[in-house]
Amino acid sequence: MLKVAVDFDGTIVENQFPAIGKPMLFAFETLKAMQDKGMLLILWTVRKGKELDEAIEFCRSNGIEFYAVNANYPGETYDADVSRKIEADIFIDDRNIGGFAGWSGVWQELFPEDRNIDMEKEAIKSLRKKPTWRKWLGL
Numbered sequence: 001m002l003k004v005a006v007d008f009d010g011t012i013v014e015n016q017f018p019a020i021g022k023p024m025l026f027a028f029e030t031l032k033a034m035q036d037k038g039m040l041l042i043l044w045t046v047r048k049g050k051e052l053d054e055a056i057e058f059c060r061s062n063g064i065e066f067y068a069v070n071a072n073y074p075g076e077t078y079d080a081d082v083s084r085k086i087e088a089d090i091f092i093d094d095r096n097i098g099g100f101a102g103w104s105g106v107w108q109e110l111f112p113e114d115r116n117i118d119m120e121k122e123a124i125k126s127l128r129k130k131p132t133w134r135k136w137l138g139l
Contacts, residue, residue, distance in 0.1 A: 001038050001039065001040050002038075002039045002040070002089045002090060003039075003040045003042060003067070003072075003087065003088045003089050003090075004034060004039050004040065004041050004042065004088060004089065004090045004091075004092060005042045005044035005086045005088035005090070005091045005092070005093075006031070006041055006042065006043060006044060006092045006093075007044060007045055007091075007092065007093040007094060007095070008043060008045040008047060008055045008059075009021070009045065009046075009047070009094075010093075010094030010095075010100065011024065011027075011092060011093055011094045011100060012024060012027045012028075012031070012059065013027070013058070015094070017047075017051075018047075018051050020054060020055065020058050023062065024100075024102070024103060025102065025103060025104070026102070026103035026104055026107070027103050028059075028062045028063060028064060029103070030103040030104075030106060030107050031064050032063055032064065033107070034110070035064070037111075040067040040068075041064065041066050041067055042066060042067055042068045042069070042070075042071070042072075042086060042088055043055070043056065043059070043066045043068075043069045043070065044070060044086050044088070044091070044093075045070065048070075052069070052070070056069060070086075071086075072086060072087045090110075092106055
C-alpha cells in the first residue's frame with residue numbers, strides 16, 4: 001500500500017491559518033477515491049494543539065479519516081522537538097516546486113488511466129467563474 005502524506009493548509013483547504021479555509025476544489029472527493037484505491041493517507045501539517053484537532057475534525061466531518069497524523073503510523077511516539085521527515089511514498093503539498101497542481105491535477109498524475117470526465121468538466125466550470133489575472137489587471 002502506498003503511504004501518502006498530505007498537507008492541510010493550502011492543499012486540502014485554502015490557506016487561512018489559523019482558521020480553516022474553504023475546501024479546495026475536489027479535495028475530499030479525490031482523497032476519498034485515493035482511500036478507496038487502498039492508499040494510506042497521513043495528515044502532515046505544521047498545525048498542533050487546538051488547530052490540529054480542528055483540522056482533523058474538519059476532515060472527519062468531510063468523510064476523511066487519516067491513517068496517521070503527523071506520524072508514520074498510528075500510535076507512533078517521538079520527540080516533538082526533533083524535526084524529521086515523514087516516511088511516505090508520495091507527498092502532496094502546496095509548497096511543491098511549481099506550486100500545487102490542484103486535486104484534478106493530482107488525480108491525473110496518480111491515475112492517468114482513470115480520467116474522470118465529470119470532475120474535469122466541473123473544474124473547467126469553476127475556473128470560468130473566477131476572474132483571470134488579465135481581468136484583475138484590467139487587460
